[in-house]
Amino acid sequence: MDELGRKTVDEFKQAGKTPIVAVLDNIRSMHNVGSVFRTADGFLIEAICLCGYTPQPPHRDIHKTALGATETVDWLYYSTTREAVADLKEKGFKVFGVEQAVDSILLDQLSIDTDEKIAVVFGNEVEGVDQEVLQLCDGCIEIPQSGTKHSLNISVAAGIVLWELFKKYKQ
Numbered sequence: 794m795d796e797l798g799r800k801t802v803d804e805f806k807q808a809g810k811t812p813i814v815a816v817l818d819n820i821r822s823m824h825n826v827g828s829v830f831r832t833a834d835g836f837l838i839e840a841i842c843l844c845g846y847t848p849q850p851p852h853r854d855i856h857k858t859a860l861g862a863t864e865t866v867d868w869l870y871y872s873t874t875r876e877a878v879a880d881l882k883e884k885g886f887k888v889f890g891v892e893q894a895v896d897s898i899l900l901d902q903l904s905i906d907t908d909e910k911i912a913v914v915f916g917n918e919v920e921g922v923d924q925e926v927l928q929l930c931d932g933c934i935e936i937p938q939s940g941t942k943h944s945l946n947i948s949v950a951a952g953i954v955l956w957e958l959f960k961k962y963k964q
Contacts, residue, residue, distance in 0.1 A: 805865040810839040811962050812910040814881060815955065816888075818874040818926060819845040819917045820947060827858030828948035829915070834862035836959040839910075841866055842881070844874040858948075874914065874922075878929045886912040890922040890930040891954055893943065897933035900957050907962050913954055915947050 800808060815833055820826055826848050833841055843849050849870055850856070850863040871877040878888050887909050889898075905911060914930065916922030921944075927933065936945060936953055945953070 802861075802864055805834070805837070808837060811837050811959055813838040813955065813958050813962070814840045814842060814886060814910070814912040815951060816842040816874060816877050816881070816912055816914040817844060817847045817947075818914050818922050819920075820847045820915070821918055822947075823848045823852055823854035824858045825918070825946065825948045827855040827860075827863075829951045830855070830859040830862040830866050830868075832948070832952050832955050833866045836955050838955060838959075839867070841868040842871055842874075842877040842912075843868055844871045844877050874926045875929060878912070878914065878926060881912045882929075884910075886910045888912045888914065888930045890914045890916070890927045890933045891936070891950055892916060892922045892927060892933045893935050894927060894933040897935035899937050900934050900954060901937060903934055903957070903961075905958070905961050907964075911958060913958070915951050915954075918947055 815829055829841060848855060855863060881888055891913055914922050914926060936950060
């Protein structure tokens with residue numbers, strides 16, 4: 794592990810974070826939640842907001858995929874995603890829903906100001922991001938897709954979007 798340069802939990806907590814927050818809008822699967830925690834740890838993102846009925850740590854099924862990332866990544870719980878978005882906007886975050894919508898911005902064409910903090914809302918596995926939440930967002934990000942399926946598992950979508958945003962902040 795030393796050769797990989799892995800941070801300890803304390804080093805992670807003290808490290809400068811990528812100014813990104815992932816917002817989970819009523820996610821059902823604990824495995825998806827754990828996977829987002831693991832991705833958030835990998836890209837040193839600031840925090841995760843767990844909203845509505847999204848499962849919260851500690852739980853063995855979250856830990857199964859998080860592999861300890863619930864100990865490193867800060868998280869907050871909100872009873873509604875609307876509350877989370879309002880709070881993030883008040884704190885100066887620009888908020889994007891990750892959704893296929895009219896006027897959405899393709900992820901590979903997204904331009905961000907790296908002086909700004911970004912929050913991205915990932916929606917429910919079946920329903921996507923709630924329409925009322927989308928109306929509160931500053932815009933929508935869409936992952937370009939070319940196959941017969943036009944949706945991705947939330948944990949896969951989170952990995953793609955967080956990686957692309959992480960790269961933009963690190964350039």
